[in-house]
Amino acid sequence: MKMISWNVNGLRAVMGKNFMEAFAALDADIFCLQETKLQEGQIEMDLPGYHQYWNYAEKKGYSGTAVFTRREPLSVRLGIGQDAFDHEGRVITLEFPDFFFLTVYTPNSQDGLLRLPYRMEWEDAFLAYIRKLDSEKPVIFCGDLNVAHQEIDLKNPKSNVRNAGFTQEERDKMTALLGNGFVDTFRYFYPEARDQYSWWSYRFHAREKNAGWRIDYFIVSERLKDRLESAGIHQEIFGSDHCPVELNLRPE
Numbered sequence: 715m716k717m718i719s720w721n722v723n724g725l726r727a728v729m730g731k732n733f734m735e736a737f738a739a740l741d742a743d744i745f746c747l748q749e750t751k752l753q754e755g756q757i758e759m760d761l762p763g764y765h766q767y768w769n770y771a772e773k774k775g776y777s778g779t780a781v782f783t784r785r786e787p788l789s790v791r792l793g794i795g796q797d798a799f800d801h802e803g804r805v806i807t808l809e810f811p812d813f814f815f816l817t818v819y820t821p822n823s824q825d826g827l828l829r830l831p832y833r834m835e836w837e838d839a840f841l842a843y844i845r846k847l848d849s850e851k852p853v854i855f856c857g858d859l860n861v862a863h864q865e866i867d868l869k870n871p872k873s874n875v876r877n878a879g880f881t882q883e884e885r886d887k888m889t890a891l892l893g894n895g896f897v898d899t900f901r902y903f904y905p906e907a908r909d910q911y912s913w914w915s916y917r918f919h920a921r922e923k924n925a926g927w928r929i930d931y932f933i934v935s936e937r938l939k940d941r942l943e944s945a946g947i948h949q950e951i952f953g954s955d956h957c958p959v960e961l962n963l964r965p966e
Contacts (some may be wrong), residue, residue, distance in 0.1 A: 715963045718742040719817065719856035719930060721913070721956035724751040725780075731953040737761075740948070740958060743784050746817035748858045750778035750803075769793070771803040778803040779817050779857070785810065794843040799836055807847070812966050813938070814847045816855035823860070823878035830883060833860075837887040845894060852935035853896075854963070858913075858956065859931050863888045863898065866908050867928040879929060892933075899932045899945040899961050910947050913956045921955075932961035941966065 718740050722728040725747060737745065745764075753770055764782040769792045771777040787808035793800030808815045818840070823830040847853050861884045865871040874880040892898060904910065911926025920926060932945060943962040951957050 715744070715965070716740075716742045717744045717746070717854070717856065717932065717961045717963065718958050719746040719748070719932065720958040721748040721819070721858040721930060721954060723749050723954045723956060726752070726757060728953040729757070732951075733953060736951050736953065736958070740960075742960075744815060745782045746856055747780040748778075748817065748819035750780050751775050752778050767806050767808065769803040769806050772801045776802065777819055779806050779819050781806050781808060781815075781817050783808065787815075794839060796839050799839055805840075813852045813854055813935075814850070816844070816853065816857075818855055818857040818859065820858065820860040823881065823884065825878065827876070827878060827881065830878075830881065834883060834887070837891075841891050841894060844896075848895065848935050852938045854932065854934045854938065854961070856930075856932045856959070856961065858929060859888070860929055861885060861888050862927045862929055866906070869909075869911070869925040869927070879927060895936045896933050897936055897939060899934055899942055900928070900947065900959070902939070902942060903945050911949070912947050912959055916955055930956055930959045932959060934961075938963070
């Protein structure tokens, strides 16, 4: 089973570039989007063979997630069931017979770390949510988690120590999450790989120089490790400031 996650930073914008070509070429069984920046009815996606699920932010042109899946889920949930976190369209949960699958767009702590306290509350709430799911059946979640976990996950760690996405607080939350029985699938396959990034600033020719960050992930319950086949980052695909990331899972 092939799974793809892509923060498109505005779906309508990337539709005018190469989205449909990339979608067809990647040929995923489950294809997830973050930062769709849409309201209901603002786009029609013709995706034969796929079930479509959307979670829109109440604020126009902001956040938002989507999942397109060939396999029809048993159930679908929007949000994590907490009012403080469920107005920005950040999570979709699909239940399948053998696992829960989530796409997630983690809140950015913003310039000056203005939203870091909210982000810390979100981290605790999201971990509690996935732990509850994991108590029922294994979990796979993917998306823009807005954190570079280790120094090898960004080009310039020393100059970014107190910047959003690389604060010790955010990194510690990721460490805690993984310590609760979850696996960063890219690092499972490539524990020492460097220069493998999924996001680049639009400034300073960052992508041209590959001065990026790895902030897009596929994370799974540890008991799914035996089903992990491969993971990858599609740095060759443009259209957004992020590129797609991939996970392949063996059948049960």
